[in-house]
Amino acid sequence: MRSWLAATLIFMTAGTSVQAQMVAPSTAGAKPKSVAIVPIRPQALQTPADTANAMAQGERLALQSDLAWVGEYNGAITGDVSERMAAAIKEYQKKKGSKQTGVLNPQERAVLAETARRRQENVGWKIVTDAGTGVRLGIPTKLVPQQTSDANGTKWSSPTGTVQVLLTRRKEAGPNTAKLADREKKEPAGRTVDYTVVKPDFFVLSGLQGTKKFYLRGTFKGDEVRIMTILYDQATENTVGPVVIAMSSAFTPFPSGAQAPAPRKTVEYSTGLVVTEDGAILADREATDGCQAISIQGFGRADLIDDDQDRGLALLHIYGAPDLKPLNLAAGAAKTSVDIVGIADPQNQGGAAAVTSVKAQVTRIGTGGDLALSPSPAIGFSGGPALDDSGRFAGVALLKPVVVATAVASGAVPASQAVLVTPNTVRDFLTANDVTANGGSTDAKAAVLRVICVRK
Numbered sequence: 001m002r003s004w005l006a007a008t009l010i011f012m013t014a015g016t017s018v019q020a021q022m023v024a025p026s027t028a029g030a031k032p033k034s035v036a037i038v039p040i041r042p043q044a045l046q047t048p049a050d051t052a053n054a055m056a057q058g059e060r061l062a063l064q065s066d067l068a069w070v071g072e073y074n075g076a077i078t079g080d081v082s083e084r085m086a087a088a089i090k091e092y093q094k095k096k097g098s099k100q101t102g103v104l105n106p107q108e109r110a111v112l113a114e115t116a117r118r119r120q121e122n123v124g125w126k127i128v129t130d131a132g133t134g135v136r137l138g139i140p141t142k143l144v145p146q147q148t149s150d151a152n153g154t155k156w157s158s159p160t161g162t163v164q165v166l167l168t169r170r171k172e173a174g175p176n177t178a179k180l181a182d183r184e185k186k187e188p189a190g191r192t193v194d195y196t197v198v199k200p201d202f203f204v205l206s207g208l209q210g211t212k213k214f215y216l217r218g219t220f221k222g223d224e225v226r227i228m229t230i231l232y233d234q235a236t237e238n239t240v241g242p243v244v245i246a247m248s249s250a251f252t253p254f255p256s257g258a259q260a261p262a263p264r265k266t267v268e269y270s271t272g273l274v275v276t277e278d279g280a281i282l283a284d285r286e287a288t289d290g291c292q293a294i295s296i297q298g299f300g301r302a303d304l305i306d307d308d309q310d311r312g313l314a315l316l317h318i319y320g321a322p323d324l325k326p327l328n329l330a331a332g333a334a335k336t337s338v339d340i341v342g343i344a345d346p347q348n349q350g351g352a353a354a355v356t357s358v359k360a361q362v363t364r365i366g367t368g369g370d371l372a373l374s375p376s377p378a379i380g381f382s383g384g385p386a387l388d389d390s391g392r393f394a395g396v397a398l399l400k401p402v403v404v405a406t407a408v409a410s411g412a413v414p415a416s417q418a419v420l421v422t423p424n425t426v427r428d429f430l431t432a433n434d435v436t437a438n439g440g441s442t443d444a445k446a447a448v449l450r451v452i453c454v455r456k
Contacts (some may be wrong), residue, residue, distance in 0.1 A: 332392025
């Protein structure tokens with residue numbers, strides 16, 4: 001009995017001891033401590049938005065742009081995180097047979113970037129600045145290789161008109177985007193709008209214009225309205241659709257700083273080089289851009305056959321002109337210096353039209369192979385032939401305005417720099433226009449004529 005009681009006491013004592021260890025001591029009147037519980041999200045549960053938010057803004061912009069170029073993303077390329085971007089990634093992964101996570105792994109991202117790059121290359125994607133307005137925009141140069149300009153804007157077009165890009169400008173009193181959008185819905189007649197966005201600083205319309213699809217983006221600054229319109233056949237939508245998104249995002253109607261355009265002269269004089277006996281004349285593209293009328297002094301009206309922004313050349317033609325003496329374009333070698341033959345602006349020679357020549361040094365610009373001429377010849381010489389030491393054709397001299405924002409704003413005439421277009425580039429341009437130079441003359445002074453451009 002005594003031993004059983006002792007054992008029972010020992011058990012109870014032990015139980016009390018264990019209970020004392022399990023229950024934390026408390027202090028009467030003390031406030032219990034609260035413990036914050038922080039949930040830890042496993043890496044596998046990170047959302048596509050989490051991943052996108054962790055990316056740099058530039059990375060998101062590039063991702064949206066690449067998704068647009070492969071036809072999966074149709075929103076504004078802003079770099080903002082959105083469900084639309086995640087959905088585009090999943091759709092891209094689905095078409096590639098990958099797991100639809102909404103987050104690209106490094107291999108998927110590299111393939112996407114390369115695919116987008118190839119598609120840009122296939123359409124000749126370039127960011128250009130329109131010479132007449134200073135508007136900066138993206139152009140698929142292989143889809144719309146033909147370009148014409150006038151005082152109201154610029155048009156890029158495919159040879160058959162299947163795809164067209166129209167950049168227009170106009171003055172309008174008291175414009176606002178709502179009023180502008182309403183007007184564009186009605187003009188031209190027959191335009192059917194199925195999508196509209198109107199913001200305080202821009203508006204977008206899209207739909208059908210006749211049998212073509214159209215996309216339009218416009219804005220204004222002061223009383224100047226600038227609108228980009230893209231027209232394309234419905235059969236080309238798979239090719240043109242992604243380009244439209246890229247063009248919309250690249251459209252900068254009023255760029256600031258040094259991109260401001262140089263003032264255009266109402267009447268501009270330059271030099272033309274006769275290259276065929278039947279009246280084909282090589283000229284400066286910028287000096288003949290946006291002309292209401294082009295004429296050749298002594299011969300009358302000239303037709304603009306083609307111009308090439310990349311090469312800086314224009315092809316003119318006059319008809320029924322007798323005794324033309326085209327220059328022999330067999331290439332010489334411009335080593336360090338050339339003689340430039342041209343006709344200076346009439347203001348620089350008392351109203352006369354004398355043909356003269358000036359010397360210039362040839363230097364290479366950077367590593368791209370472009371050639372600069374120093375000093376620049378006088379205004380009017382642009383488009384004139386350059387001759388090497390032996391009197392052989394060494395290229396065409398072009399004057400390029402150096403645009404400085406402060407100079408333009410103050411009304412000052414911008415300075416110019418001169419470049420030399422090589423004989424190979426000249427031949428390529430003529431060949432692209434099915435022109436065979438047939439000149440046998442080595443008299444450059446007899447092969448140049450004054451080109452007169454009249455603008456509004």
